[in-house]
Amino acid sequence: MTRTRRYTQRKRAAAREGTRERIVEATMQLHEEVGPRATNISAIARRAGVQRLTVYRHFPDETAVFEACTSRWLELxxxxxxxxxxxxxxxxxxxxxxxxxxxxxxxxxxxxxxxxxxxxxxxxxxxxxxxxxxxxxxxxxxxxxxxxxxxxxxxxxxxxxxxxxxxxxxxxxxxxxxxxxxxxxxxxxxxxxxx
Structure with a gap:
């Protein structure tokens, strides 16, 4: 039972991380294509294939998602x-x-x-x-x-x-x-x- 729970938790954590990465990637693409000013949470959600609420579950506000985008872009x-x-x-x-x-x-x-x-x-x-x-x-x-x-x-x-x-x-x-x-x-x- 414990192994199954750990496996499920790891699977969920990996899915959360994958969703977060898709959101950051979508934000980077939009920033480059239309610019940060024209990039809003709705556009990010559409590009990432998630709901707006999902974006907010990962990032409390636009500043947080932009900072994650900038950090990732500078890593790349x-x-x-x-x-x-x-x-x-x-x-x-x-x-x-x-x-x-x-x-x-x-x-x-x-x-x-x-x-x-x-x-x-x-x-x-x-x-x-x-x-x-x-x-x-x-x-x-x-x-x-x-x-x-x-x-x-x-x-x-x-x-x-x-x-x-x-x-x-x-x-x-x-x-x-x-x-x-x-x-x-x-x-x-x-x-x-x-x-």
């Missing part, structure tokens, strides 16, 4: 980390490698970034995760700036932060510039400030 699409360019010489070479890593990341994830940046001001649930990503970029930029020495131009950090931003990548992309040329352009801006 982690932003570049400094280890990827740590082997490059500090200064322009390391900046170039970091920019290329971010630009390739943006290229692969551009639909979600466009939707998130567009809707962020109107969707409070996005503001925390977006602030954390900006903090990550700021940390990357500060570390990269150290490669230019202690007496560097203060505008170097501002220029580098601008170069690391998705909006800069998107603006240069709209002009038909490939990722390598984008990175070279930002490095040239920095070298202009250093030289």
């Amino acid at each position: 699409h982690p932003p570049p980390e400094p280890a990827a360019w740590a082997c490059c010489e500090a200064g322009p070479a390391r900046v170039h490698a970091a920019l290329l890593a971010f630009y390739r990341y943006y290229r692969d994830t551009r639909r979600m970034w466009r939707a998130a940046l567009r809707d962020e001001p109107e969707v409070p649930a996005l503001q925390g995760p977006m602030a954390r990503f900006r903090d990550h970029l700021r940390g990357v930029g500060e570390a990269l700036c150290e490669g230019f020495g202690k007496d560097r131009n203060p505008r170097l950090a501002i220029t580098l932060q601008h170069g690391l931003a998705f909006t800069t990548w998107a603006s240069l992309e709209a002009q038909g510039i490939d990722d390598v040329a984008k990175a070279e352009l930002v490095v040239a801006w920095l070298e202009g400030l250093v030289g």
